[in-house]
Amino acid sequence: MFHVEVFLVYIYAHFNSRRISLMKSNLTGLTYAGAGVDIEAGNKLIENIKPAVKKTTRSGVASGLGGFGALFDLKGAGFVDPILVSATDGVGTKLRIAIEAEKLDTVGIDLVAMCVNDLICQGAEPLFFLDYFATGNLDLEKATKIINGIAEGCSISNCALIGGETAEMPGIYAGEDFDLAGFSVGAFERGCDLPSSINAGDLLLGLPSSGIHSNGFSLVRKIVELSGADYNSPCPFSDNNMAEELLKPTEIYVKPCLEAIGTRKVVGLAHITGGGITENIIRILKPGQGLEIDLGTWPLPPVFEWLAREGSVDPLEMLKTFNCGIGMVLIVPASSKVIVKNILENFYDQIFEIGMVTEAEGVSFSGALL
Numbered sequence: 001m002f003h004v005e006v007f008l009v010y011i012y013a014h015f016n017s018r019r020i021s022l023m024k025s026n027l028t029g030l031t032y033a034g035a036g037v038d039i040e041a042g043n044k045l046i047e048n049i050k051p052a053v054k055k056t057t058r059s060g061v062a063s064g065l066g067g068f069g070a071l072f073d074l075k076g077a078g079f080v081d082p083i084l085v086s087a088t089d090g091v092g093t094k095l096r097i098a099i100e101a102e103k104l105d106t107v108g109i110d111l112v113a114m115c116v117n118d119l120i121c122q123g124a125e126p127l128f129f130l131d132y133f134a135t136g137n138l139d140l141e142k143a144t145k146i147i148n149g150i151a152e153g154c155s156i157s158n159c160a161l162i163g164g165e166t167a168e169m170p171g172i173y174a175g176e177d178f179d180l181a182g183f184s185v186g187a188f189e190r191g192c193d194l195p196s197s198i199n200a201g202d203l204l205l206g207l208p209s210s211g212i213h214s215n216g217f218s219l220v221r222k223i224v225e226l227s228g229a230d231y232n233s234p235c236p237f238s239d240n241n242m243a244e245e246l247l248k249p250t251e252i253y254v255k256p257c258l259e260a261i262g263t264r265k266v267v268g269l270a271h272i273t274g275g276g277i278t279e280n281i282i283r284i285l286k287p288g289q290g291l292e293i294d295l296g297t298w299p300l301p302p303v304f305e306w307l308a309r310e311g312s313v314d315p316l317e318m319l320k321t322f323n324c325g326i327g328m329v330l331i332v333p334a335s336s337k338v339i340v341k342n343i344l345e346n347f348y349d350q351i352f353e354i355g356m357v358t359e360a361e362g363v364s365f366s367g368a369l370l
Contacts, residue, residue, distance in 0.1 A: 036170030041138045045166060048144040052151035056161040060127060063162070070163035072128050074187060082187040085124035089114035090181050093217040094247070099177060101231040101243035104142050107180065108149025109156070110214045113250035114273070115184035116157045117328065120257045121269040121284070123194035124186030126157050131164040132181040136173030138166065146180070149249075157254040159184060194261070195268035195284040195331070200359045202267060202331050204281065204293070205340065206352040207256070209327030211248035211303060215274045216321045220246060223311035237302035245303060253328045256347040263343065265336035270329045278320040278363055281329050285357065293355035296367030301325045308370055315369040324369065326354065 032039060046065060053065060060077030063070050074082050091110045098107045108131075116126040131150050133143065143166070154161045173179070212220060224231070224242065231243040238245050253271075260266050270281040281291055295315075304324050307313060318324055332340045337353070344351045358364070 036137070037168045038138060041140055042166050042168065044140055045138065045143050045147070048140065049147045049151065052148045053161045056129075056151050056154040056159070058127075058158055058160045061160045061162060065163065067163075070128070070130070072160070072162065072185075074127075077127060077187075079187055079189065081190045083124075083190055083193065085119055085122045085186045085188065086184070087115045087118040087186075088181065088183045089118065090179070091214050093221060094212075094214050095179065096221060097217065097231055097243060097246055101247065103243050103247055104145045105149050106247055106249040108146050108151070109153040109249035109252070111150055111180050111182040112153025112157060112159065112184070113252045114214050115182045116153075116159055116186070116252060116254050117250070117271045118273075119184055119186035120254055120261070121194065121271050122186075123188045123192055123261055123269075125188065125258060126159040126184055126186040126254060128160045128162040128185055129154050130162060130183045132167070132183070133164065133178065134167040134169055134173060134180075135176065135178035136168075136170050137176050138168045139176055142176065146178075150182070153249075153252060156252045159186075159254075194266065198267050198285060198289065198331055198357055199333070200289065200357050202333050202357040203337055203353055204291070204355045204357070205330045205332060205337070205344065206298060206326035206354040207251075207253060207328040207330070207344065208298075208348060208350065208352070209272070209301070209323045209325055210251040211301070212246060213250040213273070213323055213327060215276075215323070217246075219311070219313075219321060220307065223307055223313075227310045237306045251327050256344050257328065257330070259346075260330060260340050260343050263336070263339055265340050266330050266332055268331035270331075272323040272327055272329065276318070276320045276322050277324060277326060277329075278316075281331075282363055284331070288359065288361060290358045290361045291355055291363045292358050293363065293365050294367045295365055295369045297354045298325055298350075298352040300369060305370065316365075318369060319365070326352065329354070331357065 060073050062073045091107050098104055119126045151161050232241055235242050235245045268284045272280050308318055341351050
């Protein structure tokens with residue numbers, strides 16, 4: 001019996017044989033690369049970054065690049081009864097300055113820092129990292145710089161770059177515009193999570209920032225625009241040009257903070273990111289607690305003085321937008337201050353005692369920022 005489906009296929013093939021022949025002859029016409037996605041370039045990128053990625057290998061890594069997933073052995077990393085902690089973040093509009101200044105070697109460090117600094121606030125040791133790099137046109141040289149920067153950030157934080165995704169998306173991103181996202185996983189042994197018992201009278205120890213870090217850049221870019229400055233022009237407050245100063249990579253606080261956490265004297269940490277000093281420390285307090293912060297206890301770095309002056313930015317706006325020179329805050333009981341400061345002073349010239357926890361809700365500032 002002649003099936004109807006077969007008959008229809010036969011009729012279609014018979015009357016469209018010439019069309020099918022033409023379609024076959026044009027198979028070499030359009031290509032994925034011609035549409036803007038170069039798979040070979042992606043493969044070449046993997047080869048370019050393998051040496052840098054290999055340097056990030058640490059205990060626990062159980063697979064290399066190229067698989068459908070990445071493997072990590074928690075027991076191999078030395079954990080007995082671990083709790084996993086995850087964090088994800090990006091670099092924000094700081095990338096626009098990097099793109100316009102064609103300085104791409106440090107934004108990868110920023111990406112890692114924004115994730116791993118959050119992990120340590122939970123008391124977790126960062127273990128592995130994955131990145132997502134999306135662009136309109138995959139430029140091998142530029143992409144290699146970006147991913148090598150990510151690998152450098154991972155090396156600084158002893159966090160394995162265990163995998164990632166490179167997405168070439170013409171029509172979504174214009175030209176060589178790109179965006180970055182990072183994902184990191186860490187762990188602590190059960191019962192060692194932070195914050196723990198924060199009490200009124202506990203002290204706030206501030207660690208210095210390396211610059212603006214990776215928050216507030218929409219305001220930074222607006223101030224630069226209104227000032228008439230160019231990213232490649234000399235910087236009015238340092239020997240660098242503007243781009244070099246504004247793109248200083250975010251400080252990675254993993255090693256000093258993990259050493260301090262190891263004393264079991266630290267009861268809380270706060271990464272000073274979006275929301276600034278005003279909104280980040282208070283996130284880890286118990287209901288009914290607040291903060292007293294003395295703005296005269298640390299020097300305001302020149303970049304923040306310039307931003308405040310050029311943009312006529314109110315001090316309270318500065319404090320809820322930028323880190324203002326303090327990138328990480330550790331909360332410690334007064335009786336443990338010396339022990340913790342002694343450890344931190346192995347990493348930084350100055351540790352700033354910026355205030356204390358109070359029994360009154362909210363944040364109270366004394367002294368002057370500017």
